[in-house]
Amino acid sequence: MGDANAKEAVLLIHGFGANTSHWRFNQPVLAKQAPTYAINLLGFGHSDQPRARLKDEAITADAVHYGFDLWGHQVADFCDAVVQRPVLLVGNSIGGVVALRAAQLLGEHCRGVVLIDCAQRLMDDKQLVTQPAWMTWIRPLLKTMVRQRWLSTGLFHNAARPGVIRSVLKQAYPSGANINDDLVNLLFQPTQRPGAAEAFRGFINLFDDYLAPQLMEELSIPVDLIWGEQDPWEPIAEAKRWAQTLNCVQSLSVIHNAGHCPHDEAPGEVNPVLQRLINTRLTQQAT
Template sequence: MTVAINSINSIHDVPAVEGDYWTWRGQNIYYVQAGKLQSDKPPLLLVHGFGASTDHWRKNIHQLQENFSVWAIDMLGFGRSSKPAWEYTGNLWREQLNDFITEVIKQPTVIAGNSLGGYACLCVAAEYHQNVAGVILLNSAGPFSDTVVKKPNTLKKISGWLFRQNWITYFLFQRLRNKKNIRKTLEKVYLDSSAITDQLVEDIYRPSCDEGALQVFGSVFKSPQGEKVDELLQKMQCPLLNIWGEADPWMRSKERGEKFKQYYPHLTEVYLKAGHCPHDEVPEQVNDIITQWINHR
């Protein structure tokens, strides 16, 4: 589905692309596709962060569809995809994304991920070289080995125990999914508050009402950590672009950027005046950077 760009007054007002469902391991996985396959360019798969969905990429799909075959997917447990009572880990999403590339896109793909989605993309690229033509990370999540505490102190032990308690998980989930609190959180992680629309709040709130959403939320915090970012980078073989919103209060972008360069020195990196979700906050800048990088990688 292609939306006429000239019919939109502001990129922040573009509608989401209508999607479809793919069955994976007996579960419904929602995805969208726009644009036509270019013989000289690989497809592009967009992967959202924690609590987000394909809707978070609407502004990027709107422009990128002019130059690429663009796909976006709701990871299992998020968006419009099923939310079974499974253990949610990087390995699970790695298999989901790789199978989607193999079964649906059917050719090597550039994968782009924000936050948790970035970590999932790293997991795919580290394991399935043949399916990944390049990786784009936007304020990617995931710990490095040297930031992991070998022996947690008493405070960390107590907090770990708390997060394993169902009543604590329920309380946090109900508090965080409140629309006012969703907006407050976004105001903390977006540098430009004008990008925080009622539609954005609704897009994040809506999936939290689905059956199984609470269990997914709890599982993400209770599941064991996967491979560290430096371990994944050492297995990768494809081009890497790092896009950082330098005002991200959740991540020390410059510090993390240096760590990425330490383990993957030939990457390309760009710092933007934005917060944790630069693709949504300054989409036109991000779209231009992605286009130029893919065309010249």
């Protein structure tokens, strides 16, 4: 994890459906430079998996509202209770949005944010005007389907199979690099826990939640982007627009021939970028 006496640290935040092990090729390398933590967001990996409460459902003691406020507060609380020093947040996919929300909560205790193929969340209600008309038509049906717990659970278990996971990975990792049994297993095993389907059901809450540009417009700390050029889900054109239009964005590093998770698909290219950013955002600011 690194020098326990260091003045700053790094915290890695995974994307939807992943967990701390998705940083398998990064955390050991980065830990040589600074204390490096990884966290399981509530509902994923080996974390607790409470029942999901949707926006208009009654508040109960045994259910939580999965979303960026919940996860952002979880990350901020973890930093306060465990990290206990200024931190650089690194997030992949929705983990990037979580990092931005946590950065707001941490204030001066956050040295910066690194977004790796941050979720642009094109399915959000606020983005519908930019999407094809059929998306508007199908949205009510999709929400109604996911709202039915028996149906969302069935859909989840149908998707949570090694063959399906490997198929999705082939889309996410266009080069095919590092798609192996270890990767499939680290994504598959947590889906077999009793409450694993709840975070999947709670995904419907993300249809109306924070957008990354909205959060970045309110940040004064530096934000750096790392992007897989061949990401099939988060277009690099939008990342370039962020780099050009948002004052907090300091750099955009493009990883060629990589997709949605370049930190795992091409760690040999991503780790040096992260090491440089750690040096820039932590070491230099500490002097």
